[in-house]
Amino acid sequence: MTSTQRPPAAVDARELYRFFRSGEEETLALRGVSVGAAPGQIVAVQGPSGSGKSTLLNCLAGLDEPAGGVVRIAGERISHRPELERSRIRSRRIGILLQHRNLLPHLSVRANIALVQHAPRRHKPAKTPDELLAQVGLSARSAARPATLSGGELARAGLAVALANDPDVILADEPTGELDGTTELQVLQLLADHADHGTAIVVVTHSAPVARIADLVVTLVDGRVV
Numbered sequence: 001m002t003s004t005q006r007p008p009a010a011v012d013a014r015e016l017y018r019f020f021r022s023g024e025e026e027t028l029a030l031r032g033v034s035v036g037a038a039p040g041q042i043v044a045v046q047g048p049s050g051s052g053k054s055t056l057l058n059c060l061a062g063l064d065e066p067a068g069g070v071v072r073i074a075g076e077r078i079s080h081r082p083e084l085e086r087s088r089i090r091s092r093r094i095g096i097l098l099q100h101r102n103l104l105p106h107l108s109v110r111a112n113i114a115l116v117q118h119a120p121r122r123h124k125p126a127k128t129p130d131e132l133l134a135q136v137g138l139s140a141r142s143a144a145r146p147a148t149l150s151g152g153e154l155a156r157a158g159l160a161v162a163l164a165n166d167p168d169v170i171l172a173d174e175p176t177g178e179l180d181g182t183t184e185l186q187v188l189q190l191l192a193d194h195a196d197h198g199t200a201i202v203v204v205t206h207s208a209p210v211a212r213i214a215d216l217v218v219t220l221v222d223g224r225v226v
């Protein structure tokens with residue numbers, strides 16, 4: 001890279017369209033949504049129920065495929081690629097925090113983290129499972145199964161798993177939805193610390209404290225950015 005070239009955006013989504021059809025009915029969930037996040041930037045996505053927030057996040061993660069438009073993660077296109085390539089980009093570049101759904105129920109918290117780190121990698125993980133657990137304040141619960149954790153512990157365990165692959169991008173859907181104020185602030189502090197170290201964060205949220213730590217707030221209404 002020459003000095004005049006800028007590094008690619010961590011997240012670069014352009015003109016995304018996504019339709020759902022059931023019988024005669026068609027829902028236009030995304031109608032030309034563009035959103036981007038630079039390394040270290042926190043972008044909050046807000047909007048009323050049904051406005052397309054989760055659909056957008058799923059398209060950014062390559063978990064859903066937009067009908068039109070393109071998604072690039074750290075310069076690499078993740079949309080319109082075979083699932084194997086999408087999952088390779090996900091496992092190398094993206095930490096996903098989807099309301100505790102990133103934890104496998106039959107594994108301990110520690111084993112959930114180790115599993116993410118087992119995937120083929122660009123480099124050795126920056127932190128061991130025990131270091132990640134210490135970082136989120138869960139060392140004492142490392143052997144616990146997810147079902148036995150409190151809501152706040154689950155949120156922090158989910159965050160440790162999302163951070164386990166040293167992601168360029170964290171995609172989070174209501175990461176503090178069920179937390180009390182103190183635990184919410186702890187989780188936000190951890191996210192902000194990672195942004196300070198260059199991780200881009202796109203977070204779907206209804207929470208005012210989450211929106212306050214964001215560098216940019218994007219509002220969706222009826223599948224459009226307003």
Ligand SMILES: Nc1ncnc2c1ncn2[C@@H]1O[C@H](COP(=O)(O)OP(=O)(O)OP(=O)(O)O)[C@@H](O)[C@H]1O
Pocket residue numbers: 020021022027028029047048049050051052053054055056
């Ligand atoms: N798999 C699906 N099949 C059919 N319609 C869907 C599907 N997923 C989402 N939709 C529709 O697409 C629109 C956007 O849904 P989405 O879940 O993205 O909204 P949201 O803003 O995340 O809502 P909420 O805040 O309630 O979670 C809604 O009208 C929803 O009913």
